[in-house]
Amino acid sequence: MQDREVVEQVRPAAEVMNNRITDVLGRDIATGALAPGTRLTLVGLQESFGVSRTVIRDCMQILEALNLVYSKRRIGIVVQEPSRWNVYDPRIIRWRLSGPGRNEQFESLTELRIAVEPLAAAGAARRASQDQRQRLLQLACRMREQAADPEAFLAADIEFHTLLLDASGNEMFASLGGVVSEVLSGRSRQNLMPEGGPRPEALDEHEAIAAAVAQADPAAARARTADLLLEVEDAILRRHQEPAL
Incomplete structure (x- = not known):
């Protein structure tokens, strides 16, 4: 029972952190602060936000689902052109x-x-x-x-x-x-x-x-x-x- 209570307390905090990072990166991309073609790395983002790689990976999955970024082996995470974004989201x-x-x-x-x-x-x-x-x-x-x-x-x-x-x-x-x-x-x-x-x-x-x-x-x-x-x-x-x- 105690373990479950700990999990329930940790989950909202993790969601808040994910949302905050996603908002920061999403806004930077959508407003042009991160230009199309900009390359990002999990390690660099992890260091910048001071969070685990798992958290950054979860945020990148959200941004990929919005077509704001895409991942490519040996290149990393790349900011997409506005024409590819899910503009109705x-x-x-x-x-x-x-x-x-x-x-x-x-x-x-x-x-x-x-x-x-x-x-x-x-x-x-x-x-x-x-x-x-x-x-x-x-x-x-x-x-x-x-x-x-x-x-x-x-x-x-x-x-x-x-x-x-x-x-x-x-x-x-x-x-x-x-x-x-x-x-x-x-x-x-x-x-x-x-x-x-x-x-x-x-x-x-x-x-x-x-x-x-x-x-x-x-x-x-x-x-x-x-x-x-x-x-x-x-x-x-x-x-x-x-x-x-």
Whole structure:
């Protein structure tokens, strides 16, 4: 029994260490601090982080699964070109949004949302369950109520958009829930939300989307979602074009 308790205590600590090292290396790769073609070694990483080779090997397996690196005999561990990365993975999105290329990443992700979410909203208007329709209405209402509380508003916003994707009935759209969550969280982390809280127009659009889904009106759901996202795109482009002070 004591041995089991020791194992249970050690496991979380090991997971925290693995996550920390993976985050550091993943962020360095995703932000360009470790350029494509950079060669790494288990020994060098082990010395740099002061951990065992087993820990480093576990972290490399995670990064390999994300296609951020690959291993080659007699060469070592090599950083991959961005074209090989699993760019839809929420971890890579989060790391890219933390670096100098965040503007381009926000733009490409917003374009993805513009392409997908209006169709997902139309699908939700056709296929959502009654519970899902009711929940979207509740979330739109909660977003207005929590507009002055950034954390509560963000939680409701994330749930609204991930539910919209899930309620579409399209498993491909539903699988992008983590992507959208990272985009919305990233805007908050990078202080890209409008000053003074959400714009009234955005709150209106969320309520209109929820109402269109609840009323089983695919055309209205698609149009209102497109309007919302085009406003988001305009806001992001304007923010990125503002001169540095």
